[in-house]
Amino acid sequence: MSALECVLTELAEIFGDRISCSEAVRDHHSHGEGWQEGRLPAAVVFVENTQEVSTVLKACNQHGVPIVAFGGGTSLEGHVTPPENGISLDLSRMTQILEVNGDDLDCRVEAGVTRHALNAYLRDSGLFFPVDPGGESTLGGMCATRASGTAAVRYGTMRENTLGLTVVLADGRIVRTGGRVRKSATGYDLTRLFVGSEGTLGIITEIQLRLHGLPEAIATAVCQFEKLEDAVNTAVTTMQIGLPIGRMELMDEVQMDACIKYSKMAGYDVLPTMFFEFHGAPAAVKEQVETMEAVVADHNGKGFLWSNNPEDRNELWKARHSAFWACLAYRPNHRGIATDAVVPVSALTELITGSKKDIEESGLLAPIVGHVGDGNFHTVILVPPEPDGLARALELDRKIVNRALSLGGACSGEHGIGLGKKEFMEREHGRDALDIMRMLKISFDPNNILNPGKMLPDNVM
Known part of the structure; x- marks a missing residue:
């Protein structure tokens, strides 16, 4: 028997019907949500605890069979695309919330728990977990890709919110890193090494997470601008004056048009738009709103509408988190390539306005949306169904990334590297x-x- 056949035979005896060679199951695990071509794994193994992950890795390592972890399948850079003749290890059944330590503001969860499930569990505790990438992301995948999201400007990314890990190494050894303390000066920081390693050094099975208290008051605000440059400069000024903003998001006029149509956002014009959220005590939130209104006025904002109504807030952020799907619906016969450039905040205006020119020169449609408070922005390059469509889109992607690198930035702020x-x-x-x-x-x-x-x-x- 081949090495792969040996592994599949060995695992079938242990996992029974939790190992699948069905084409439908393999196809579901052949790709994430990015543009890269999928590849069928030889089999999919559904594990339910750390020890089972160890068992699978021991067998694969012994026979030299490649393996990739799979959680929510929401990654955008080809992270979960299986290796040739490899195994997809599905951790989505590892959904236990193992402990919540309310007095210490931390919890421990298995890798298949989603951020939505964790926050639903915490709903009555006065606590929440703030890292919020789009989609039904699992916390194991978020940790592996060092994910962030709209709240990173205030609460940080997975790097800042991960206290410790349980990781299974290639040979099946189980390692626990970090712990529950907020600081430590002992040994190499293995936790930070595995966070963002994208499953190339070990498979994360449990995560010790930092929790945060729910703000006493939350307000949201929206402002529109005639010029994209004015909107970006508003974000830059906000960060430079040290305003403790909870969230600050940008959409250009193309992205706004897509979201208005997809999410039925009534009352907005098709213009560059900034969304803000403010957290804190009622008096502090009021002061933040007033300061933000003055900043907006200094940068030619068209009105400044704010609300502390939870329904308005939820509707606004639901539309923001649906931006990628709004782009795909905007041109139904197109694929989407999501860029993820990030620069120091002082270079943000130059990056976004320069990228806007690159988009216009390319002749492609590429809405702009971004977590501009931390210097991060995205375009969703819509790939036309033409023979040279993908090549043109990738050329534009390279221009945007290289522009960011030339400004002292990075090729990815939160999507990771993967294949893309x-x-x-x-x-x-x-x-x-x-x-x-x-x-x-x-x-x-x-x-x-x-x-x-x-x-x-x-x-x-």
Whole structure:
């Protein structure tokens, strides 16, 4: 028997009907939500606890069979695309919330728990988990890709909100990193090493997370602008004066048009638009709103509408989180490539206005949306159904990323690298740094079974 056949036979005896070679199941696990072509895994194994993950990895490592973890399947850069003749390890059944320590503002969850499920569980505790990428993301996948979202400007990303991990290494060893304390000066920071490693060094099965108290008061505000530059400069000024904003999001006029149609957003014009959210005590929120109104006025904002009505707030952020789907619905016969550039906030206006020119020159449709408070913005490049459509879209993507890199930025602020952004890694980090990353990969996974071919360019070392 081949190595793959040996592994499948061995795992079938252990997992029974929780290992599937069905084409429909394999197809579901062949891709994420990005533009990259999918690839069918040889089989899908559904695990339910850390020990089972260890069992699978031991077998794969012994026979040299590649494997990739799969959670919600919401990634955009090809992270979960299976390796050839490989196994997709589905962690979506690992959904236990293991502990909540309200007095210490932390919790421990299994990797398949979604952020929505965790916050629903915490609803009556006065606590919440703030990291909020779009879609039904699992917390294991969010940790593996170092995800963030609309609230990162105030609460940080998965890096800042992860206290510790349980990780299964390639050879099946189970390692616990970090803990429940808020600071430690003992040993290498393995937690930060695994956060953002995209399943290439180990598979995360449990996460110790930092929780936050629900704000006493929350208000939202919306302002529209005639010029995109004025909207971006509003965000830059807000950060430079140190206003403790809860969320601050930008949509250009194209993205607004898509969202108005998709999410039925009545009462808005098709103009560049900023969404704001303010958190804190009632008096503090009132002061933040007043300061923000003055900043908006200084940058030619068209009105400043604010509300502390939860229904208005939920409707607004639901529309924001549906922006990607709004773009795809905007041109139904097009595919979408989501860019993810980030720069120091002082360079944000130059990046976005320059990228807008790149889009116009390309002749493509690419709505702009972004977490501009932390220097991060996205375009959804809509790929026309023409023979050269994908090539043109990828050329525009490269222009935007290279523009960000030339301004001291990064090729990805939150989507990660996967397959989609590998080509930019050497320019951003330098060859020596990539050689060190490869050395770490070899040290943790000498047989290269863990999500091979992702993150690191093939020509490194």
